Amino acid sequence: MIVCAGEGPPAIEVQGVDCSRKGKQILKGVTLTVPxxxxxxxxxxxxxxKTTLIRLIAGLAWPDAGRIRVAGEDASRRSVAFRRRIGLVPQENTLESELTVGGSLLAYARLYGVAHPKVRVREAARKYHLTGFLARRPEEISGGMRRRAVIARAAMTDPDVLLLDEPSVGLDPDLRQEIWALVRTLQRAGKTILLTTHYMEEAETLCGRIAFLREGRLLLVDTADGIRRRAGADSLEQAFLRLSREEEEA
Known part of the structure; x- marks a missing residue:
């Protein structure tokens, strides 16, 4: 049975995925459709x-069993068309330390065959308020600005799907709000976004649906209100604690 995260044509399809690393099973029969x-x-x-599932969807690793499709493309083929359909923002800063911010964006645009790469870099810089930082190296800008640059770089190829792994981790509340604003802008542009987070407020604020993964199993997918009602809880955090206990006792 496919666990759905809403209605509409699928952008991400994960079917019966198992994944093991170094003899340990990390994902167990995960099935998920994201419209x-x-x-x-x-x-x-x-x-x-969570991060393992993100990497599998991005085509950076292969499952032991099951199938993953993104915007109709089989993730296992890792074609150029597939890579351009996905924008990945990992937890760590992946801006090249030997390049300026602008140089990193330009190298990425050329790598993915973006038409008129210099123009696209200037457009991305304006859109993501990076124009004044293009000549600086990553260590010369704030953590929040680095996250902004990595998101801009991932979105520059106009992907169908954006995968954001802990997009605001380690940022102070003001910078976190800036990242949230970027996510909302991308959603309004019609992008499908899968993000991992430990912040319950972030999940409630940004996500129309929330999936709960525990010990490699997908336990449920629902709205924040639906999860609270299901658990009989006043808050999302309390709901997940109760659901976790129920899973342990089952």
Whole structure:
């Protein structure tokens, strides 16, 4: 059975995915459909398998079993067309330390065959308020600005799907609000967004649907209100604590 995250044509299809690393099973029969234009939050404790699932969807690793499709493309083929359909924002800063911010954006645009790469870099810089920072190296700008630059770089190829792994981790509240504003802008542009987060407020604020992953299993997908009602809880955090206990006792 496919666990759905809303209505509409699918942008992401994960079917019966198992994944093991170094003899440990990380994902166990994960099945998930994310319709086009959805912002889905993927929540779960450390070690639940969130980042592994992101990497599999991005085509950076292969599952032991199951199938993954993104915008109709088979992730296992890792074609150029597939790579251009996805924008990945990993947890760590991936701006090249030896390049300026502008140089990193330009190298990415050329790598992915973006037409008129210099023009696209200037457009991205204006859109993401990076114009004054293009000549600086990553260590010369703030953590929030680095995250902004990585998101701009991922979105520069106009992907169908954006995968954001802890997009605001380690940022202070003001910078977190800036990242949230960027996510909303991308959603309004029709992008499908899958983001992992440990912040319940972030999930409630940004995500139309929330998926809960625990010990490699997808336990449920629902709205924040639906999850609270299901758990009989006043807050999303309380709901997940109760659901976790129920899973342990089952």
């Amino acid at each position: 086009k234009g959805t912002v889905l939050g993927l929540l779960g404790p450390n070690g639940a398998g």
